[in-house]
Structure formats: C-alpha cells, structure tokens
Amino acid sequence: MKLNLSGKFLLMIAVVLAVGLSAFVAMSQHLDSQQSVNQDANKAVLKRLEEIQAAAESLDPDKVFSFVLENDSGALIQNGKLFLTRSEALDATKQGFQNLKKVEYHFNQQHVTLLSPTIALAVGEGTSSITTEDDRSFNRQFAQTVVLLLTNGEWKVLHAHRSFPP
Numbered sequence: 132m133k134l135n136l137s138g139k140f141l142l143m144i145a146v147v148l149a150v151g152l153s154a155f156v157a158m159s160q161h162l163d164s165q166q167s168v169n170q171d172a173n174k175a176v177l178k179r180l181e182e183i184q185a186a187a188e189s190l191d192p193d194k195v196f197s198f199v200l201e202n203d204s205g206a207l208i209q210n211g212k213l214f215l216t217r218s219e220a221l222d223a224t225k226q227g228f229q230n231l232k233k234v235e236y237h238f239n240q241q242h243v244t245l246l247s248p249t250i251a252l253a254v255g256e257g258t259s260s261i262t263t264e265d266d267r268s269f270n271r272q273f274a275q276t277v278v279l280l281l282t283n284g285e286w287k288v289l290h291a292h293r294s295f296p297p
Contacts, residue, residue, distance in 0.1 A: 173243045176251045176279055179286040184236050192224040199288045200280065208292040220291075233262040236273075249281040259295070271295045 179198060186194035199206065199217055207213075207220035214220040228234075241255035256274040263269075276292040 169245055172245055172248070172251065172281075176243045176253055176286050177241070179279065180241070180253055180277065183288070188234055188236065190228050190231055190234065192221060192228055195224060196221045199291075200282065202289060205290055207290070210294055230264050231261060232264050232266070233260075235260045251279045251281075251286065253277040253279065 183195055183198050186198075196217065199220070201217050203216045205213060205215055206217045207223070209223065212223075214223055236257060236259050238255050238257035240257075241253065244252045244254075246252055254274075254276050256272070259271050259273050261269045261271070273293060273295050275294075277288055278290045279286045280289050281287075
C-alpha cells in the first residue's frame with residue numbers, strides 16, 4: 132500500500148495523538164493514585180492525632196508521649212517555652228495534668244499538609260475545656276502545630292507547638 136504525502140502526514144498525526152493520549156492517561160492514573168495515597172496518609176495522620184487527643188483527655192501523659200519520637204532538638208513549644216527534649220516535654224505535660232479532673236479538646240478546624248511521603252504538618256485551632264479537682268472549670272482557645280514523621284509504618288510526633296492565647 133502506497134501512501135501519498137497527505138496520507139503519511141495523517142498517519143504521523145494519528146501516531147502522535149495516540150502516544151500523547153496514552154501519556155495523558157498514564158499521567159492521569161498516576162495523579163489519581165497519588166491523590167489516593169495522599170488521602171490515605173491524611174486519614175492516618177488525623178487518626179493518630181485523635182489517638183493522642185484521646186490519651187490527653189484520659190489525662191494519661193505517658194500514653195500521649197508513646198506517640199512522640201525521641202528528640203533533643205525541640206520536642207515541644209508551649210506558650211512561648213521551649214522544651215528541647217522529649218523527657219522535658221513529658222515532665223511538663225505531667226505537671227500540667229496535675230490537679231485536673233477532666234480535659235476536653237474541641238477542634239474548630241484541623242488541616243494536614245503532606246510535606247513529603249513521610250513528613251506531615253498538622254495545624255488546628257479550637258477550645259479546651261478543663262475541670263480541676265476542686266471543680267473549677269475553664270474554657271480556653273488554643274492553636275497547635277504538629278510535625279509528624281512516618282517511622283516503621285507509624286506516624287509519630289517529632290515536634291509540637293501549642294499556644295493558649297490570653
């Protein structure tokens with residue numbers, strides 16, 4: 132079969148279109164797959180944050196810190212105070228839980244940004260409700276930022292920053 136110049140040109144355009152369409156479909160499938168991975172990671176990070184919140188609401192600082200990595204470069208900043216190590220942060224949290232009967236956290240908003248497949252940044256704000264052992268109650272606004280790392284298949288806290296504006 133002989134193709135004239137316009138036939139060769141049309142064949143070349145058809146091949147280019149077929150290759151381009153195949154590339155587009157492959158890229159689209161990759162993006163869909165990546166979005167699914169990102170959604171799964173976001174859900175896993177939010178689930179981990181819920182576990183930490185539940186431990187805090189149970190007034191169990193050891194359980195809270197079971198989700199925190201060893202860190203000696205800035206484990207926690209709370210209300211302008213830097214706790215360099217995980218141990219210092221745990222001690223401060225234990226002290227903060229003393230004389231509390233009940234604590235609840237209600238988030239107005241919470242957002243997760245994947246900085247890489249293994250690093251997540253979670254930010255949020257809300258209200259904490261605290262009842263002391265002598266039955267005094269307080270409600271305070273809070274904001275927090277948490278950096279989490281995916282380590283051995285688990286999201287763990289590397290650094291947290293919490294503030295309770297006056």
